[in-house]
Amino acid sequence: MEFGLSEEHRMVQRTAREFAAREILPVASQLDAEHRFPTEIVRGLGELGLMGVMVPEAYGGAGMDNVAYALAMEEVARACASTAAIMSVNNSLVCDPILRYGTEDQRRRYLPVLASGREVGCYCLTEPSAGSDAASLQTTARLDGDRWVLNGTKAFVTNAREAWVFVVYARTEEEPGARGISAFLVERDHPGISVGKVERKMGLLASSTCEVLLEDCRVPRDNLLGRRGEGFKVALSTLDGGRIGIAAQAVGIARAALEESVGYAKQRRQFGRPIAEFQAIQWKIADMATRIDAARLLTLRAAWLRDQGKRCTLEASMAKLFASETAMWAAHQGVQIFGGYGYIKDYPVERYFRDAKITEIYEGTSEIQRMVIARNLLS
Amino acid sequence: MQNDVWVVADHAGGNPRRITLELLGKGRELADAREGRLVAVVLGHGLLDLGPAFGQYGADTVVAVDHPHLHAYTTDGYTEVLSALVRERAPWLVMVPSTAWGRDCAPRLAARAGAGIVTEVEALWLEDGRLLTRRPMYTRKVMGIVEYVGSGPHLAVVLPKVFPPAGRQEGRAAQVERVEAGVSEPRSRVVETRSLQRERVSLTEADVIVSGGRGLRGPENFALLEALAAELGAAVGSSRPPVDSGWVPHDYEIGQTGKTVSPTVYIAVGISGAPQHLAGMSGSKYIVAINKDPNAPIFQLASLGVVGDLFQIVPKLTEEVRRLKAQG
Amino acid sequence: MDVVVCVKQVPDTEQPIRVRPDGSGIDDQGLNWILNYYDEHAVEEALRVREKHGGTVTVVCVGPPRAAEAVRTALAMGADEAVHVADPALEGADHLAVARVLARVIGQLRYDLVLCGRLATDDNASVVGAALAEYLGLPQATAISKLQIGDSLATVEREVEGGVELVKVPLPALFTVERTINEPRYPTLPGIMKAKRKEIRTLGLADLGLEPGEVGAQASRVRYTRFEPPPRRQAGQVVTPDSPEEAARVIVRFLQETAKVL
Numbered sequence: 027m028e029f030g031l032s033e034e035h036r037m038v039q040r041t042a043r044e045f046a047a048r049e050i051l052p053v054a055s056q057l058d059a060e061h062r063f064p065t066e067i068v069r070g071l072g073e074l075g076l077m078g079v080m081v082p083e084a085y086g087g088a089g090m091d092n093v094a095y096a097l098a099m100e101e102v103a104r105a106c107a108s109t110a111a112i113m114s115v116n117n118s119l120v121c122d123p124i125l126r127y128g129t130e131d132q133r134r135r136y137l138p139v140l141a142s143g144r145e146v147g148c149y150c151l152t153e154p155s156a157g158s159d160a161a162s163l164q165t166t167a168r169l170d171g172d173r174w175v176l177n178g179t180k181a182f183v184t185n186a187r188e189a190w191v192f193v194v195y196a197r198t199e200e201e202p203g204a205r206g207i208s209a210f211l212v213e214r215d216h217p218g219i220s221v222g223k224v225e226r227k228m229g230l231l232a233s234s235t236c237e238v239l240l241e242d243c244r245v246p247r248d249n250l251l252g253r254r255g256e257g258f259k260v261a262l263s264t265l266d267g268g269r270i271g272i273a274a275q276a277v278g279i280a281r282a283a284l285e286e287s288v289g290y291a292k293q294r295r296q297f298g299r300p301i302a303e304f305q306a307i308q309w310k311i312a313d314m315a316t317r318i319d320a321a322r323l324l325t326l327r328a329a330w331l332r333d334q335g336k337r338c339t340l341e342a343s344m345a346k347l348f349a350s351e352t353a354m355w356a357a358h359q360g361v362q363i364f365g366g367y368g369y370i371k372d373y374p375v376e377r378y379f380r381d382a383k384i385t386e387i388y389e390g391t392s393e394i395q396r397m398v399i400a401r402n403l404l405s
Numbered sequence: 406m407q408n409d410v411w412v413v414a415d416h417a418g419g420n421p422r423r424i425t426l427e428l429l430g431k432g433r434e435l436a437d438a439r440e441g442r443l444v445a446v447v448l449g450h451g452l453l454d455l456g457p458a459f460g461q462y463g464a465d466t467v468v469a470v471d472h473p474h475l476h477a478y479t480t481d482g483y484t485e486v487l488s489a490l491v492r493e494r495a496p497w498l499v500m501v502p503s504t505a506w507g508r509d510c511a512p513r514l515a516a517r518a519g520a521g522i523v524t525e526v527e528a529l530w531l532e533d534g535r536l537l538t539r540r541p542m543y544t545r546k547v548m549g550i551v552e553y554v555g556s557g558p559h560l561a562v563v564l565p566k567v568f569p570p571a572g573r574q575e576g577r578a579a580q581v582e583r584v585e586a587g588v589s590e591p592r593s594r595v596v597e598t599r600s601l602q603r604e605r606v607s608l609t610e611a612d613v614i615v616s617g618g619r620g621l622r623g624p625e626n627f628a629l630l631e632a633l634a635a636e637l638g639a640a641v642g643s644s645r646p647p648v649d650s651g652w653v654p655h656d657y658e659i660g661q662t663g664k665t666v667s668p669t670v671y672i673a674v675g676i677s678g679a680p681q682h683l684a685g686m687s688g689s690k691y692i693v694a695i696n697k698d699p700n701a702p703i704f705q706l707a708s709l710g711v712v713g714d715l716f717q718i719v720p721k722l723t724e725e726v727r728r729l730k731a732q733g
Numbered sequence: 734m735d736v737v738v739c740v741k742q743v744p745d746t747e748q749p750i751r752v753r754p755d756g757s758g759i760d761d762q763g764l765n766w767i768l769n770y771y772d773e774h775a776v777e778e779a780l781r782v783r784e785k786h787g788g789t790v791t792v793v794c795v796g797p798p799r800a801a802e803a804v805r806t807a808l809a810m811g812a813d814e815a816v817h818v819a820d821p822a823l824e825g826a827d828h829l830a831v832a833r834v835l836a837r838v839i840g841q842l843r844y845d846l847v848l849c850g851r852l853a854t855d856d857n858a859s860v861v862g863a864a865l866a867e868y869l870g871l872p873q874a875t876a877i878s879k880l881q882i883g884d885s886l887a888t889v890e891r892e893v894e895g896g897v898e899l900v901k902v903p904l905p906a907l908f909t910v911e912r913t914i915n916e917p918r919y920p921t922l923p924g925i926m927k928a929k930r931k932e933i934r935t936l937g938l939a940d941l942g943l944e945p946g947e948v949g950a951q952a953s954r955v956r957y958t959r960f961e962p963p964p965r966r967q968a969g970q971v972v973t974p975d976s977p978e979e980a981a982r983v984i985v986r987f988l989q990e991t992a993k994v995l
Contacts, residue, residue: 033802034925037809040767041919052649075922088922098922293679295700480863480873505893509875512863516829521954524858537958542857546750547759548961549856554954592872593906596888597899607892613994637994670992672984684747688963691992693984699971709987710971717977718984725981726988729995 031097038094041074042101050105057108057232058377063188064109064232071113072143076102078121080267086138087121092267092329096274100322103278104285107381108232110278114271115184116140120147120193122267123209123260127252132211136191145190150180150212150238151261158394160195161204161258165240167196173244174210176218180238182388186221187234190214194240195257207257211249218243229380266328266338268389269346273325276346276353276385277318283353283360283378284314290364290373307363314356321349340402347395350385357382407556408441409496411468413487414459415504419452421445424502426462426570428563431529432500433463433571438531441497444468445579448486450476460579462571467581472588478506479591480513486586488517497557498536500529503564511562521553524562544665545688566669566690608659611640613670616659616686618644620675620696620715624652629719630674636726642666644673644682660685675715678703695719734786734882736779737844738812739835739865740772740794742803743855756959768803771850775910776807777917778880779848786882789813791842795823795834801933808928809920815933816842822938825950828860834948835861836868837941846887847907851876862909872902875909 031039050067057064071077079095081087088094095117103110124136139145156163165178176196186192192212199206212219222237252260288311291302301307324345331338360375361368368375386392412428414421421429429445436443445464447455455467468490474482483506491499491514501507501514503525515522528539535552536559542549553559608614615634617627627641634641642664643657659666660682667688674695676682683706686692694707695715704710711718744750745765753760768776779790792807792815794800804815816838823834839847847869849862859875866873878897879890887902892911902908920928938945946952974980989995 033805034929036802037806037920037925037928038922040806041921041925045919052651052655055649056651073921074919075924079922083923083926089926090922094922289680293677293702295702300702484867505876505891508859509863509873512828512832512860513867513873515860516832516864516867519954521827522829522860522864523955524860539961540857541963542960543744543750543759543855544746544857545963546746547752548963549957550959550961552956552958554956559954593874593900593902595898595900598893599897599899600895610892610894637988670988670994691987692969693987695980695984699973704971707971708969708991709984710969711980711984712971712973713977713980718980721977721981722984725978725985726995729985729989 031093034090035093035097038090039097039101042076042098045070045074046101046105050102050109054106055371055374055377057106059371061231063234064106064112065188067109068112068146069143071102071109072141075141076113077116077143077146078137078141079117081121081125081137081141085125085133085141087141091333092270093326093333096270096325096329099271099274100278100281103275104282106232107275107279107378108230110275111184111230111233112146114268114275115149116146118268118271119149119264120191123193123251123264124211126263127209127260129248131248132251136211139190146185146188147191147193148183148185148189149264150183150186150192150194152180152182154179154181158391160261161207163195163197163207165194165196167198167208167210169247170244172247174247174250176210176212176240176243176245178240179222180240182225183236183238184233186236186238187224192219192238193251195261196240198257199255204258205255207261208254209251209257209260210245211251212243212245216243216245228383229377230384265390266332266342269342270325270329270332272385272389273321273328273342273345273349276349276382277322277325279353279378279382279385280314280318280321280349280356283356283375283382284311284318286373286375286378287311287314287360287363301363310359310363314359317352318356321345321352324348340399343390343395343398346389347392347399350382351392353382353385407495407497408436408439409444409494410436410439410441411444411446411496411499412464413499413501413507414445414447415502415507416447416449419447419449419455420458421462423570424504424565427565427568428500428502429459429462429464430571431563431568435498435529435531439497442466444496446487446490448475448483456578456581460577461573461575463574464579467579469581469583470586471583472586474588474591477595478510479593479595480509481591481593482588483510484513484517485589487514489586490584491518491520491558495558498559498561501560501562503562507562511560515560518558520558520560521555522560522562523551523553526561526563527567529561529563541688544684545667606634606638606640608640608642608664608666611666611668613637613639613672614642614659614666614668614686614689615639615672615674616642616644616676617647617674618676618682619646620677621647621652626716627653629716629723633672633719633723633726636723636730639672644676644679673703673707674719676703677701678706734782734788734846735842735844736782736788736790736846736848737839737842738772738775738779738790738792738807739847739849739861740776740792740803740807741769741850741853741855742766742794742796742800743769743853746854752960752962756961758960766799766802768806769850769853769855771852771854771910771912772803772807773810773850773917774912774914775848775850776810776812777915778910779846780811780918781915782846782880782882788845791815791844793835793838794818795831801935804933805928806920808931808933809924810918811924815931817933817935818937818941819935820937822945822949825953825956826948827953827955828858829864829954830948830952832861832864832868834938834941834943835865837943838936839865839869845905846882847871847905849907849909851909851911859909862907866907869907871905871907873907873909874900874902876911877908878911878913880908880910880914
């Protein structure tokens with residue numbers, strides 16, 4: 027049994043931590059306030075290898091593993107959850123399926139650019155009436171000569187406004203449910219794809235979440251990702267890695283809430299002494315730290331299992347469920363510790379509170395995670 | 406000579422600078438305790454009247470080496486001359502001021518003369534015949550107590566402003582011994598010296614720092630601090646919030662994620678005193694805090710805390726300092 | 734231009750550093766060991782010299798086995814080769830002794846330039862660099878904020894009291910660098926992977942033909958006897974003046990009479 031990180035994992039952690047502290051943290055609240063996509067930061071993350079952590083060096087990536095990815099995600103999310111979301115989509119939902127299911131040509135075309143941070147990708151699965159029940163999606167794709175023609179509307183697409191490549195799931199067969207679905211790589215310049223409404227969200231304000239419209243969108247035949255009719259397999263393959271990423275993001279948000287709370291509790295004086303001397307605050311801090319550590323351990327275990335090539339669906343779900351609920355809870359405690367100051371935007375816990383909530387929703391809601399966990403135990 | 410204390414002088418044309426007086430004061434005390442002589446070692450060119458200049462501050466003897474190559478400091482020249490003197494005369498203790506040249510030369514001198522060296526010394530004392538020093542470590546989070554091993558020579562690079570300057574004894578003069586020394590051509594050459602006046606006073610070197618926090622409310626109000634700093638010859642710094650908010654550039658930041666400073670006076674304006682900030686400035690000798698919140702943690706640390714509105718107090722303070730300077 | 738950079742591993746001083754209750758040292762529990770910040774700048778400068786003038790960058794470190802990680806960090810930043818001297822006999826060695834060990838290693842390497850950080854943030858000494866220059870017989874400039882390499886001559890800037898000196902130094906030479914000299918790059922993830930494949934040559938004193946008596950604690954001329962937390966600052970007076978004028982007068986009086994800076 028070994029709980030320590032390896033030398034290179036510590037180095038990745040340090041690189042991500044330093045970059046986050048110097049380049050992201052100082053502007054995080056501003057990005058949030060201005061709803062601004064952090065173009066420069068994303069490029070910086072790319073230069074460090076953080077936009078394609080698991081992409082092999084041959085395709086311009088870092089060639090590292092899930093543990094490295096989780097550690098880096100936590101550090102980035104500690105500074106800015108929006109940036110972490112952008113990074114997570116690019117790594118887990120775009121690079122990962124292209125690497126697993128892409129042809130050699132597709133890998134060469136997309137991975138080096140995506141891993142460099144010069145462009146980002148996005149992931150179009152959810153539809154206005156197909157959320158948790160993704161297999162009920164209605165977007166269609168039909169072959170017309172050497173082109174696929176896609177029609178439909180995708181919802182809640184992170185990074186869509188900035189994305190160069192869209193991983194789009196559409197129904198290619200008459201069959202209902204999972205079996206009729208195929209995955210496509212659609213580029214922003216392909217005719218017929220457009221970004222619709224940009225959602226006005228509660229949190230993650232520095233990342234865009236949009237509607238994506240496909241209106242007779244014509245895509246080269248070779249842009250099918252994976253085999254025809256096996257799109258749902260592609261989608262499922264991203265789940266474990268995606269959940270590990272979001273779990274790590276949640277740990278980062280929770281840690282931000284804890285660290286800010288500790289700093290504030292030592293500094294804020296009431297009744298003639300720092301509030302850190304009151305047991306009510308101490309217990310909150312202790313509980314936050316304990317839950318965060320548990321969440322991190324669950325996350326790293328899932329990442330480690332995935333690196334070993336072992337099945338980790340149960341563990342990834344547990345990590346994602348526990349970490350996201352910890353983030354929400356810790357942010358809630360953070361706001362409470364800050365009192366009135368926690369409710370205003372001068373202090374960052376207000377942002378953590380807004381950012382934390384989404385981690386309980388995207389990449390499978392807490393309810394879905396519980397279903398997955400229960401199914402593993404009961405079936 | 407085994408009991409002599411040497412002070413290698415920082416001087417301007419043979420006149421000791423303040424730090425030299427501080428070293429002479431401490432050196433006198435240690436020389437007396439050891440029943441040795443206090444020797445000022447003066448390197449330069451065209452040196453005159455050294456006897457009274459150093460004698461009146463307690464030196465018994467001035468050892469002067471006058472040579473064209475010693476007109477300005479060079480690593481090679483100073484190391485060559487000092488190491489020869491140290492080897493030949495074996496003083497007990499050599500005190501070197503922690504100035505740019507002192508820090509440059511001392512380790513090299515120690516290596517060549519085989520002397521134990523302690524730098525950043527802020528206390529020196531005898532304990533059961535042993536010479537001990539205290540020095541800051543780990544960005545001032547720890548003080549280390551270091552002992553010299555053996556009989557000497559010991560080399561101490563002493564920080565400025567840790568010892569009071571020697572008092573002046575009118576009419577006292579030191580015996581001056583002029584040493585003829587051959588000095589080789591130094592290998593490196595200072596080709597230009599630019600004054601830093603035009604630039605901002607550097608935070609880490611500044612004697613006085615005026616620093617602003619969240620209480621300044623906006624970038625435009627840093628002008629208030631700039632004005633005060635200009636009168637005081639001080640550097641301007643900030644805590645983290647103004648940097649985070651983009652009011653001032655990154656290099657203003659003092660604290661955990663910024664610079665660590667230890668000026669004589671740190672004037673904290675509108676700074677509440679978050680631990681991250683205190684980590685960077687608690688080494689300051691005096692802290693003056695201006696804050697409208699009487700419960701601000703900075704007041705726990707302040708040598709002088711003033712509760713009030715910075716927007717009213719700072720301009721008045723600037724005026725008052727200006728008036729005082731005008732009086733001379 | 735072959736550059737040798739001396740590096741040290743230190744505890745991250747951005748985290749709390751506590752003295753053990755018995756004063757025998759610092760509490761090393763939970764310390765985060767990192768490459769000394771100043772040395773990061775030295776590595777960065779070496780890499781920039783290599784990028785401009787070609788050549789190699791070799792990292793040399795004296796320190797316990799755990800210090801290999803700091804060496805690896807320098808390799809991940811882009812250094813080509815590394816030598817790490819780790820020997821239990823070096824426990825308690827003073828700075829001059831460490832400089833002698835470094836000199837022995839570097840004396841066996843090919844170099845045009847030796848770079849060190851101006852100080853290490855753990856013991857805050859600024860001794861090893863200049864002492865090493867002495868042992869290697871090299872000209873030096875300490876605390877430089879700018880480095881320009883010319884034909885067999887380097888031009889450096891160093892901050893001195895109240896100004897900046899421009900110094901011309903013949904090569905080979907040793908420089909210690911200020912943090913203002915550059916902005917160090919982060920080790921990238923691909924860099925970290927590459928560093929993993931580079932070899933760190935690990936040596937003991939015997940490999941260098943050195944005896945513990947020459948460079949170990951016995952050879953040291955100074956010795957740490959104990960460590961203390963910094964003195965607790967005495968809380969001063971807090972006043973609430975009646976007017977801004979009164980406040981200004983109180984402060985000025987303090988600056989004049991107590992702090993004596995006016």
